[in-house]
Amino acid sequence: MKRFFNTLFRVVLPAALLLAACAPTEPAQPQVVEKTVEVVRTVVVTEERLVEVEKLVTPTAAPGRQTIIVALSQAPTSLDPADHRSRQSETVIRNMFDGLVTRDTSNGVHLEIAEEMNWLDEQTLEVKLRQGVTFHNGVEMTADDVVYTFNRIIQENMIEYPDPHTSPRKGLIAPLMSVDKVDDYTVRMNFNGPWPPAMQLMVHQQIVPMGYLEEVGTQGFIENPIGTGPFKFVSAQPGLEEVVLERFDGYYGGAPDLAPVQPACVQGAIFRVIPEASTRVAALLAGEVDIIQAVPAELIDTLSQTPGIQVKTAIGTNPKWMEMNVNKPPFDDVRVRQAMNYAVDKDLIIEEIYGGRAVALPGPLSPYNNYVNKSLQPYAYDPDKALELLAEAGWTDSNGDGLLDKDGQTFSFTLDTLEEFRSLAEAVADMFRAIGIDASVRFWEYSVVREQLLAGERLAYLDDWGDSAFDPVGHFEAKWHGFQTGTPYGRGNFSTYNNPRVNELIVLGETTNDPTERQKIYDEAQQLVYDEAPAVFLILPEEAEAASTRVQNWEPAADGRINLHDVCLGP
Amino acid sequence: MRAVKILERVLVTIPIVLGVAILVFLFIRLTPGDPVDIMMGQGGAVSEGEMEQLRKEFHLDEPLPVQLWLFLKDAVRGDLGYSYVLKRPVTQLISERLPATIELALGSLVISLLIAFPIGIISAVRQNSAVDRLSMAGAFLGISMPSFWLGIILILLFSVQLKWLPVQGRIGFDAQLQNITGYFVLDSLLSGNRIAFWSSLRHLILPSLTLGAPVAAVVARVLRSSMLETLRSDYVTLARSKGASEWIVVLKHALRNALIPTVTVVGLQVGILLGGNMIVEEVFGWPGLGRMVVSAIFDRDFPLIQGTVMIYAFTFVMANLIVDVMYTYLNPKIEL
Numbered sequence: 001m002k003r004f005f006n007t008l009f010r011v012v013l014p015a016a017l018l019l020a021a022c023a024p025t026e027p028a029q030p031q032v033v034e035k036t037v038e039v040v041r042t043v044v045v046t047e048e049r050l051v052e053v054e055k056l057v058t059p060t061a062a063p064g065r066q067t068i069i070v071a072l073s074q075a076p077t078s079l080d081p082a083d084h085r086s087r088q089s090e091t092v093i094r095n096m097f098d099g100l101v102t103r104d105t106s107n108g109v110h111l112e113i114a115e116e117m118n119w120l121d122e123q124t125l126e127v128k129l130r131q132g133v134t135f136h137n138g139v140e141m142t143a144d145d146v147v148y149t150f151n152r153i154i155q156e157n158m159i160e161y162p163d164p165h166t167s168p169r170k171g172l173i174a175p176l177m178s179v180d181k182v183d184d185y186t187v188r189m190n191f192n193g194p195w196p197p198a199m200q201l202m203v204h205q206q207i208v209p210m211g212y213l214e215e216v217g218t219q220g221f222i223e224n225p226i227g228t229g230p231f232k233f234v235s236a237q238p239g240l241e242e243v244v245l246e247r248f249d250g251y252y253g254g255a256p257d258l259a260p261v262q263p264a265c266v267q268g269a270i271f272r273v274i275p276e277a278s279t280r281v282a283a284l285l286a287g288e289v290d291i292i293q294a295v296p297a298e299l300i301d302t303l304s305q306t307p308g309i310q311v312k313t314a315i316g317t318n319p320k321w322m323e324m325n326v327n328k329p330p331f332d333d334v335r336v337r338q339a340m341n342y343a344v345d346k347d348l349i350i351e352e353i354y355g356g357r358a359v360a361l362p363g364p365l366s367p368y369n370n371y372v373n374k375s376l377q378p379y380a381y382d383p384d385k386a387l388e389l390l391a392e393a394g395w396t397d398s399n400g401d402g403l404l405d406k407d408g409q410t411f412s413f414t415l416d417t418l419e420e421f422r423s424l425a426e427a428v429a430d431m432f433r434a435i436g437i438d439a440s441v442r443f444w445e446y447s448v449v450r451e452q453l454l455a456g457e458r459l460a461y462l463d464d465w466g467d468s469a470f471d472p473v474g475h476f477e478a479k480w481h482g483f484q485t486g487t488p489y490g491r492g493n494f495s496t497y498n499n500p501r502v503n504e505l506i507v508l509g510e511t512t513n514d515p516t517e518r519q520k521i522y523d524e525a526q527q528l529v530y531d532e533a534p535a536v537f538l539i540l541p542e543e544a545e546a547a548s549t550r551v552q553n554w555e556p557a558a559d560g561r562i563n564l565h566d567v568c569l570g571p
Numbered sequence: 572m573r574a575v576k577i578l579e580r581v582l583v584t585i586p587i588v589l590g591v592a593i594l595v596f597l598f599i600r601l602t603p604g605d606p607v608d609i610m611m612g613q614g615g616a617v618s619e620g621e622m623e624q625l626r627k628e629f630h631l632d633e634p635l636p637v638q639l640w641l642f643l644k645d646a647v648r649g650d651l652g653y654s655y656v657l658k659r660p661v662t663q664l665i666s667e668r669l670p671a672t673i674e675l676a677l678g679s680l681v682i683s684l685l686i687a688f689p690i691g692i693i694s695a696v697r698q699n700s701a702v703d704r705l706s707m708a709g710a711f712l713g714i715s716m717p718s719f720w721l722g723i724i725l726i727l728l729f730s731v732q733l734k735w736l737p738v739q740g741r742i743g744f745d746a747q748l749q750n751i752t753g754y755f756v757l758d759s760l761l762s763g764n765r766i767a768f769w770s771s772l773r774h775l776i777l778p779s780l781t782l783g784a785p786v787a788a789v790v791a792r793v794l795r796s797s798m799l800e801t802l803r804s805d806y807v808t809l810a811r812s813k814g815a816s817e818w819i820v821v822l823k824h825a826l827r828n829a830l831i832p833t834v835t836v837v838g839l840q841v842g843i844l845l846g847g848n849m850i851v852e853e854v855f856g857w858p859g860l861g862r863m864v865v866s867a868i869f870d871r872d873f874p875l876i877q878g879t880v881m882i883y884a885f886t887f888v889m890a891n892l893i894v895d896v897m898y899t900y901l902n903p904k905i906e907l
Contacts, residue, residue, distance in 0.1 A: 069744065074866075077657055085610070162653050162660060165628060168610075171621065238667030238753075239657075241858035244744070270744050274856040282726045283738040447604030447871060486622075 066569055067268035068551070070562060071280045071289040075273045076240045079225045079233070080218065081206040082153050082167040090204065091561045092243050092271050096136075097206035097227030100127060100146070101199060102255050105314060105557040107368060107470035109199045110257040113141065113207055113228065117199075122513055123191040125198065131185055133252045135209045136232040143181045148210035150179040150189070161218035171488070172201055194513045197471035203559075230254060230264040230565040243271045254565055265553070265568035281546070284309065290551050290569065291562065295544040297354050303546050310549050313357055313542035314556040317468040319366050319475070321535040322415065322428060323461050323495035330395070330411060331459065337533040339389035341379035343435050344428055344536055348381075353423050354541050361537040363530040364480055368540075368558075371472045371509075371519055373526035379537065383435050390435075397436055404436040412438035416453075417462040419443050425462045428536070453494040454483055461494045462538075468559035472522050476506045480529050497534035576906075577896060584888045591884040592646060595877050596639055599868075606655050606871040607631065629655055629873075642877070651881070652874035654867070661878035665860065669882065670753030671741060672859035675851070676844040678779035683787035684837070690787075691794030691833075695802060696821055706791065713788030722781040722854035729777060736773055739856035743770040778855040782848055786840045793836045797829035804828075830901050838894030842887035 076089035081097050100114040116128040133141045154176050157164040175195040180188045207228060213221050225233050231245035246268040253261035272289060274280045280292040281299055295303060295311065304311040324331035324340065331337055346360040359367055360378035395404040395411050404411040417425040425441045432439040452458050467474030482498030483490030505525040512518045545556035552568045607625045626632045630641055645652060651661035694703040730738040742748060742755050748767035751758045756775065759767035801807060802825050810824045849861035860879055867875040898905045
């Protein structure tokens with residue numbers, strides 16, 4: 001339904017917003033800027049590291065509301081860090097709970113509750129915890145809480161409410177076998193083998209209080225969650241349609257790498273669910289909310305020209321591909337698949353559909369992936385070369401009807417996709433038509449088309465695949481490994497591509513820790529997939545968020561998890 | 572006598588609702604799409620063991636008749652199961668959101684009747700006048716205007732431009748309302764919280780207007796045509812000839828008799844107000860049942876879909892019962 005609205009409002013809203021943008025605005029007022037100067041002195045005392053932070057703050061009382069209101073596009077499904085599988089839940093949760101590590105707004109991982117993390121061998125990770133970190137109920141966080149947190153995720157049926165079940169986040173740290181307490185501030189994590197993306201995936205697990213959870217149970221915990229994060233829980237509306245948080249004054253300050261290291265700037269935070277994109281935009285314009293997520297690409301320009309509104313983008317984590325069924329004609333011929341890549345003018349798409357806020361994919365991975373093959377360039381737009389390759393494969397316009405044909409059959413196919421990719425799919429199909437391929441677009445509901453895709457019943461499918469870990473495992477495992485029932489391998493492989501060498505490299509890459517060796521493995525895998533082109537490698541759009549200009553020190557994050565710790569509200 | 576009849580009718584709803592439940596149960600399982608598969612989404616590694624365990628947990632590994640039996644066995648005891656995605660009892664989820672939906676439906680009903688009655692009556696009394704033509708053109712517009720479009724236009728006009736009314740939600744964040752019944756307007760009155768009362772009322776206006784506009788249009792047109800009929804009838808002529816004032820003639824004699832077809836239509840519309848609110852709830856971020864059931868359908872959250880549809884069926888049947896009861900008051904000749 002949301003997809004349906006998004007498309008419909010593309011027509012109505014820009015015009016209406018233009019009207020709104022023309023409204024008289026208040027004259028700009030001089031801004032009082034809060035300046036924070038930090039002096040960090042490090043003194044080493046018998047192996048313990050003491051960090052003294054002196055803050056000089058020019059106190060300026062900012063008038064107006066000091067509670068920041070964020071509009072989410074979907075409701076969180078739970079406030080229990082161990083019992084959800086959604087980004088919206090994690091956005092709210094990360095503001096109440098801290099993890100051992102966290103991610104900055106790009107792809108960097110930084111220590112948060114962990115003070116030090118060392119690999120003792122290829123499969124044992126020792127974590128030294130920061131001391132003096134307290135939960136919102138004043139109890140100090142120790143190794144017991146960390147052990148309990150991970151046991152609650154990796155052991156079977158540890159979440160007892162409403163019925164005993166296993167954490168849906170277990171799969172995110174599947175190689176973790178056990179966690180042992182060494183002393184009050186040290187734990188050891190034992191993995192079943194080398195696991196290179198450990199740090200990137202550890203970001204998504206937050207520490208819960210053992211004592212409190214044992215006392216109140218999961219039901220009590222989700223009604224009144226307690227963490228170590230910068231904000232503490234106040235109240236929530238049914239269905240988590242609104243979650244109200246207030247600043248936790250006893251906060252230890254968060255990741256030392258990510259300044260400012262201090263309690264949150266704003267007094268409180270409210271997350272409100274506004275599912276409809278145009279309503280989110282209207283709420284921002286009316287001053288009812290301060291930050292909105294998922295700004296539709298076609299509204300970015302209008303919004304950024306509106307006084308009082310700032311639009312910022314983060315690098316995207318949802319690459320878009322058009323996968324072709326490599327086992328069905330005409331796409332069983334590699335020349336045809338390469339030709340399809342040459343036939344698409346990605347720059348034009350980026351300019352016209354995404355307003356320049358996207359990049360062309362250089363191959364099977366995002367260009368921001370930590371192991372992208374730097375020698376690969378996006379397939380160039382070269383319709384002549386496309387026609388040449390198609391002619392080699394036997395496709396020419398022999399009867400002069402403007403469409404390519406082979407053995408009396410016209411080159412015709414249906415591009416399957418979802419409503420949310422309508423404009424992209426139609427643009428791509430149009431480019432195929434321009435070189436004489438009869439392409440039409442058909443829209444599906446994901447849950448319906450997915451089974452047919454995995455069974456290899458569809459010919460071409462345009463979709464995206466989200467992965468915010470910046471590690472090649474996510475995309476390679478899901479998209480470019482042959483499909484294997486009952487394993488994570490190929491669970492999103494809609495091209496039925498299955499190259500034994502690529503499969504081998506993917507498994508090898510998952511268990512190789514040495515970065516140089518890993519880079520070599522993934523370079524080869526990317527080159528193979530690039531050459532065999534099971535997909536038209538399309539684009540990676542940026543994620544746009546908008547905020548009122550009152551919001552300071554705000555940066556949208558690539559992984560979509562809004563961190564309100566650093567954000568301030570100006571006058 | 573009437574009470575017994577009403578009780579009979581209430582009891583008859585039970586097989587209707589159960590029938591609906593069975594139909595929904597079968598239809599959603601015939602729709603392609605595996606809830607466990609969808610739940611796992613794109614991210615993370617999922618082993619077949621985990622998927623199997625989930626299927627077992629949801630009884631999806633049982634044959635269909637067994638699943639149906641398990642569902643009915645619990646349903647008759649008032650247990651509608653747990654939502655697959657939200658991991659909470661369906662009855663609890665519904666009872667949390669039902670007040671929002673009913674509040675919106677009632678708000679729309681009030682607003683639509685406030686619009687429809689004056690328009691319907693005046694158009695009938697002043698048939699073919701400019702007022703009549705204008706109102707009927709307006710009613711035509713009201714029926715044909717898609718609610719998502721009307722909603723957005725109302726937001727842009729009254730919230731973004733004029734800043735008179737809030738854009739979305741049920742209440743302002745600063746209202747500090749104590750939740751008693753879940754009906755915010757009622758709760759704010761009960762707790763004597765004046766800020767919350769105004770806030771919830773202001774939040775109610777635009778969504779109610781959006782949802783109520785097509786209802787107002789339908790009711791106005793029906794009222795107008797049945798008024799035209801009664802105004803031409805003999806008893807109205809008699810009332811006029813007895814020297815009754817025009818207002819008495821119109822409101823007491825004509826309107827009362829024109830109400831029976833109107834009430835029928837209003838009764839049907841109440842069902843639509845409750846069941847057809849998904850779009851309005853989506854546009855205004857209204858946390859009601861409609862939005863919940865839409866996401867439940869996309870997630871193939873079977874228990875949640877079944878439970879919500881059962882509630883819809885029940886309220887629809889109840890609305891019709893209330894209409895039937897009202898008939899007996901409007902025209903004592905009609906029996907239940």
